[in-house]
Amino acid sequence: MLAQRVAQQSLRRLAATPSRNAALLKFSLTPTAILTSPQFRQVATQKMTPTDSYQILVEQRKKRPTSPHLTIYEPQIPWILSALNRITGSVLSGAFYIFGSAYLVAPLLGWNLSSVSMAAAFGSWPVIAKVATKLLLAFPFTFHSFNGLRHLAWDMGKAFKNQTVIKSGWAVVGLSTVSALALALFV
Amino acid sequence: MASIVRPTLLRQSCLKVATKKAFSTKPSPTFPAINKPLSSVVSKDAVRSRFMKEAVPSSMRVAAFHATGRRPILPPLPQSVNGTANEPAPVPDPSPTHGSYHWTFERLVSAGLVPLTIAPFAAGSLNPMTDAVLCGAILIHSHIGFEAVLIDYIPDKRLPKTRKAFMWALKLATVVVGVGLYEFETNDVGLTEAIKRVWKA
Incomplete structure (x- = not known):
């Protein structure tokens, strides 16, 4: 075992490049160094203040990859409907907030936002504008309502399987589109 | 005998290739040392020719490590580190009112x-x-x-x-x-x- 080690060490000495470091060569040829066998690693170290190393860390962090944009993801029904849920909710709540605050400030600005005048104003619009406005409000309403049921089911820990999520997603798309059209055209 | 020699020789050739720059802790102008592809450290002449390496810009060599293209929404802001590099993320107080x-x-x-x-x-x-x-x-x-x-x-x-x-x-x-x-x-x-x-x- 010892003989093998000695052979290994001397092989290493032989393979080492003599021109690299004169001091190393001298040291490795000294007989006392053979059995103590120091390991040499030619790593350059630098003395560095904490602020210097901090600066290096900052430089490296600047080169970390940033989050890619949504467009790199394959369009899939779960995440698209999730985004749509927030968008439709914001549209509905935005309309709700705008109406509520407008009704409060209406007397100050001389607007008449009573239900009678609003109904009269809306009734005087052309049919296409009426249907378009109704669709623009009805679809967010139906979608957010049906998708909300889906979310409540998930919150109870149900219908979580991937295939179920995809199927229920398409069901919500179909139901909300049909019911929105019905509300806009026939009600 | 051969089994003894082989790892030793490998180690020696690695040492030969490992220049000062490769192990330096200072970031190079093109990219920090920590992110250098392994090939530049180990197999300088063995795997790729010198010409190939210089012809490919470093950004592309790095991009090859990522599965998707780099499409940042906004460039990163000036980064800062609070505490040391290995500080754990702060855990907020558990509060049922907020939870x-x-x-x-x-x-x-x-x-x-x-x-x-x-x-x-x-x-x-x-x-x-x-x-x-x-x-x-x-x-x-x-x-x-x-x-x-x-x-x-x-x-x-x-x-x-x-x-x-x-x-x-x-x-x-x-x-x-x-x-x-x-x-x-x-x-x-x-x-x-x-x-x-x-x-x-």
Whole structure:
């Protein structure tokens, strides 16, 4: 075992490049160094203040990859409907907030936002504008309502399987589109 | 014998190739040493020719390590490190008021909205009291939803003042809308009836 080690060490000495470091060569040829066998690693170290190393860390962090944009993801029904849920909710709540605050400030600005005048104003619009406005409000309403049921089911820990999520997603798309059209055209 | 020699020789050739620069802790102008592809450290002449390596810009060599293209939304802001590099992320105080109670309350409001939404369609209209309850529930639901939007899109760490301003603006808006709806509910026909009349106009 010892003989093998000695052979290994001397092989290493032989393979080492003599021109690299004169001091190393001298040291490795000294007989006392053979059995103590120091390991040499030619790593350059630098003395560095904490602020210097901090600066290096900052430089490296600047080169970390940033989050890619949504467009790199394959369009899939779960995440698209999730985004749509927030968008439709914001549209509905935005309309709700705008109406509520407008009704409060209406007397100050001389607007008449009573239900009678609003109904009269809306009734005087052309049919296409009426249907378009109704669709623009009805679809967010139906979608957010049906998708909300889906979310409540998930919150109870149900219908979580991937295939179920995809199927229920398409069901919500179909139901909300049909019911929105019905509300806009026939009600 | 060969089994002894082989790792030794490998080690020697590795040492030969490992120049000062490769193990340096200083970032090179093109890319920091830590992210250098392994090939530049080990197999300088063995795997790729010198010409190949120089012909490919370093950004492309790095890009090859990523599965997807780099399409940053915005360039990263000046980065900073709080504490040391290995500090753990701070864990917020567990508070049921901000956690499970809040979550349960949200779900109760959402679930409560289900019958309140069906009722006007089933009954044709709502009595003033139920209508007021529906308005209140929608207001709370909207407030929570807007709050979630602000929390998601205005990062507190980067824009603490903007976040605070928007949160207060939302609180103010919710109060204004609440008062406005109270006025509407008490002076007019109620939300569901008003929507019905406008819809059928």
